[in-house]
Amino acid sequence: MDELSDLYAEVIMDHQRHPRNFGKLENFDREIQMTNSSCGDQISLQIKFENEKIKDLKFTGMGCAISMASASVMTEVMKGLSVKEAKHFCDEFLEMIREGKVPADDLKDAKVFSNIHKYPMRIKCATLAWHALQKAIE
Amino acid sequence: MKKDFPILSTVLPNGKKLVYLDNAATTQKPLSVIERISHFYKSENANVSRSAHYLGEQTTVSYNNARKAVAKFINADEDEVIFTSGTTESINMIAYGWGDPNVSEDDEIIVMTSEHHSDFVPWQQLAMRKKCKFKVVPLNIDGTINMVEFKKSITSKTKIVACARMTNSFGIINPVEEISKTVHENGAILVVDGAQSVPSMPTDVKNMDADFLSFSGHKMLGPMGIGVLYAKKDMLESLKPFLTGGGMIDEVKDESTTFACAPDRYEAGTPNVEGAIGLASAIEYLDEIGMENILEHERSLFEYAYSKLKSVDRVTLYGPKEIEKRAGIVTFNIKGIHPHDVAAVLDSNGIAIRSGHHCAQPILRALKVDFMATARASFYIYNDKSDVDALVDAIEDAKRRF
Structure with a gap:
C-alpha cells in the first residue's frame, strides 16, 4: 500500500476500468454537456424522468480515472431516486469533496471519494458529473 | 548547479526527492535572485521616479538598471523595453493599444494553430471587435507550422501576424526570421510571443526583426508578476497607452492630458520594481551560463529523453524528431x-510534470491528440540525465498501475 491507493481506491479503479451506465439513452428528457476547463475532462449526461423520479441515466465522456469513475458511481447512486433525493445526495457529495465533511451513510459507493478533498487539483475532476446532474435537475 | 536553487532539495512528505520537470510552466529561482529581492526590501524600497530622497534614488537607479539589463539581453534600446505583469498583459497591451486604433473591418489577422491561448484569444477577440477576418494557419502533422499554407494565407490585407518563437506545448522552435521576412514584404507587423524562447535560447530582436516581443520573468528564473513588452521604436508612435493614470503623464489639465515619452507612458501606476530587479538578477545568472549553452543543454536532455522513451511500449511522443526544431520539452501520452x-503517479514518485491542454487547445484539437491533453516534461539549466532516468522509471510505474 502507498499513498496512491488513497487517491485511486480499488472501487475507483474498478469503476474506471468498467464504467457503469456508460453510453447513450434512446429516449431521454434532458441532456447536459459539461467540461472541466482546467484539464479538459468532458462529460455528456442523459436522463429519463418518470413521475418526478430519475428513471434512467447514462453518460459518455473523456477524462482522468477520477472523473470517469466519479461519473460511473454517480449514475449508480442516482438511478431510481426522486429528484428531491437526488438534489440532497448531490449536496452531500459536493460538501464531502469540498469540505472533507464525513459523508452520510446514504452516499453508498460515492463515499470512496472522501479522500479527494486532500487533493485540491482533483476536486474539479471528481465533481464534474455531479455538477452536470445538478444542472439537469435544478 | 542544483545547490544554487534551495527548492530543488525538497523532499516530499512521502520521502521521495523532488525532481522538478515543469519548467515550461514556471522555473525555480536561484538564491541570488531571492536574495536580491530580499535586499531590495531590506535596504532600497521607495517609490520609483517620484521621491527625491535617498531611498527613492536607490530604487530609481535599480529600476532603470533593470531596464538596461533587459534591453541588453534582447539587443533592444532601453526606451523600447516596457515592463508589464507578464506575457499575457504584454500581448493584450498590443491588441488593445495597437490593434484597436490600427485595425479595421477590411483587415486580416493571422495566428498559428500552435499558439498558446494568450497569443490566440486576444487576437481572436480583436478580430471580433473589428469584425475583420481571423485566419488560423494550419500545422504539419508533427505540429510545426505549415509554411506553404502560411504564405498562402498572408495577403496585402493582413495587418498583424502573431507567432511564438517557441511553442509551449511541444517546445517547437518556429522559423520566425523567415516568417518575419514574409510578414514585412506584405506590409504587416509581426508580434512574437517569446515566453518560451527567451528563457531557453539567445534573443536578438533586431535579428528576428520583430515589431513586438513579449516574455515573462517567471519562466527564466525571475519572479512571478513581471514581464516585458519590447516595442520596436517605429511602433511606439502608433501604440496607444492601454492603462492611463499616474506616472505615465507629461501634463494633466482639466480638459486634456499629454503623455510622457516611452517607456513611461506605458507604465501607469507604481510599477513592479521588485519584479524588475529580480528579473535583472535572473538575467545576470543566465548570462553567466550563456544562452547558447542553455539551448545546447536543453537539447542534450531532450535527445537523451527522446532516445529512451521512443522505444517504451504504450508511449506516444509528440512533435518533430529533428533536434534543430526542438528545445527541452518532451510532450507525451501513455x-x-x-x-x-500519469501526473499523479509521477508525483507519487517525486516527479513534477505538467498534464492537461497546456493552454493550447487548438493544436491538440488539430492533431487529434488522445484525451485532448498530454503529459509534458520540460527541462531547464539545473536538470540532468538522472532526472530523465527518474522520469522513465516513473513512466514504467504508471504503466504497471493502469
Missing part, C-alpha cells in the same frame, strides 16, 4: 492512461 493520472 496509451490508456489519462495524462492527469
Whole structure:
C-alpha cells in the first residue's frame, strides 16, 4: 500500500476500468454537456424522468480515472431516486469533496471519494458529473 | 548547479526527492535572485521616479538598471523595453493599444494553430471587435507550422501576424526570421510571443526583426508578476497607452492630458520594481551560463529523453524528431492512461510534470491528440540525465498501475 491507493481506491479503479451506465439513452428528457476547463475532462449526461423520479441515466465522456469513475458511481447512486433525493445526495457529495465533511451513510459507493478533498487539483475532476446532474435537475 | 536553487532539495512528505520537470510552466529561482529581492526590501524600497530622497534614488537607479539589463539581453534600446505583469498583459497591451486604433473591418489577422491561448484569444477577440477576418494557419502533422499554407494565407490585407518563437506545448522552435521576412514584404507587423524562447535560447530582436516581443520573468528564473513588452521604436508612435493614470503623464489639465515619452507612458501606476530587479538578477545568472549553452543543454536532455522513451511500449511522443526544431520539452501520452493520472503517479514518485491542454487547445484539437491533453516534461539549466532516468522509471510505474 502507498499513498496512491488513497487517491485511486480499488472501487475507483474498478469503476474506471468498467464504467457503469456508460453510453447513450434512446429516449431521454434532458441532456447536459459539461467540461472541466482546467484539464479538459468532458462529460455528456442523459436522463429519463418518470413521475418526478430519475428513471434512467447514462453518460459518455473523456477524462482522468477520477472523473470517469466519479461519473460511473454517480449514475449508480442516482438511478431510481426522486429528484428531491437526488438534489440532497448531490449536496452531500459536493460538501464531502469540498469540505472533507464525513459523508452520510446514504452516499453508498460515492463515499470512496472522501479522500479527494486532500487533493485540491482533483476536486474539479471528481465533481464534474455531479455538477452536470445538478444542472439537469435544478 | 542544483545547490544554487534551495527548492530543488525538497523532499516530499512521502520521502521521495523532488525532481522538478515543469519548467515550461514556471522555473525555480536561484538564491541570488531571492536574495536580491530580499535586499531590495531590506535596504532600497521607495517609490520609483517620484521621491527625491535617498531611498527613492536607490530604487530609481535599480529600476532603470533593470531596464538596461533587459534591453541588453534582447539587443533592444532601453526606451523600447516596457515592463508589464507578464506575457499575457504584454500581448493584450498590443491588441488593445495597437490593434484597436490600427485595425479595421477590411483587415486580416493571422495566428498559428500552435499558439498558446494568450497569443490566440486576444487576437481572436480583436478580430471580433473589428469584425475583420481571423485566419488560423494550419500545422504539419508533427505540429510545426505549415509554411506553404502560411504564405498562402498572408495577403496585402493582413495587418498583424502573431507567432511564438517557441511553442509551449511541444517546445517547437518556429522559423520566425523567415516568417518575419514574409510578414514585412506584405506590409504587416509581426508580434512574437517569446515566453518560451527567451528563457531557453539567445534573443536578438533586431535579428528576428520583430515589431513586438513579449516574455515573462517567471519562466527564466525571475519572479512571478513581471514581464516585458519590447516595442520596436517605429511602433511606439502608433501604440496607444492601454492603462492611463499616474506616472505615465507629461501634463494633466482639466480638459486634456499629454503623455510622457516611452517607456513611461506605458507604465501607469507604481510599477513592479521588485519584479524588475529580480528579473535583472535572473538575467545576470543566465548570462553567466550563456544562452547558447542553455539551448545546447536543453537539447542534450531532450535527445537523451527522446532516445529512451521512443522505444517504451504504450508511449506516444509528440512533435518533430529533428533536434534543430526542438528545445527541452518532451510532450507525451501513455496509451490508456489519462495524462492527469500519469501526473499523479509521477508525483507519487517525486516527479513534477505538467498534464492537461497546456493552454493550447487548438493544436491538440488539430492533431487529434488522445484525451485532448498530454503529459509534458520540460527541462531547464539545473536538470540532468538522472532526472530523465527518474522520469522513465516513473513512466514504467504508471504503466504497471493502469
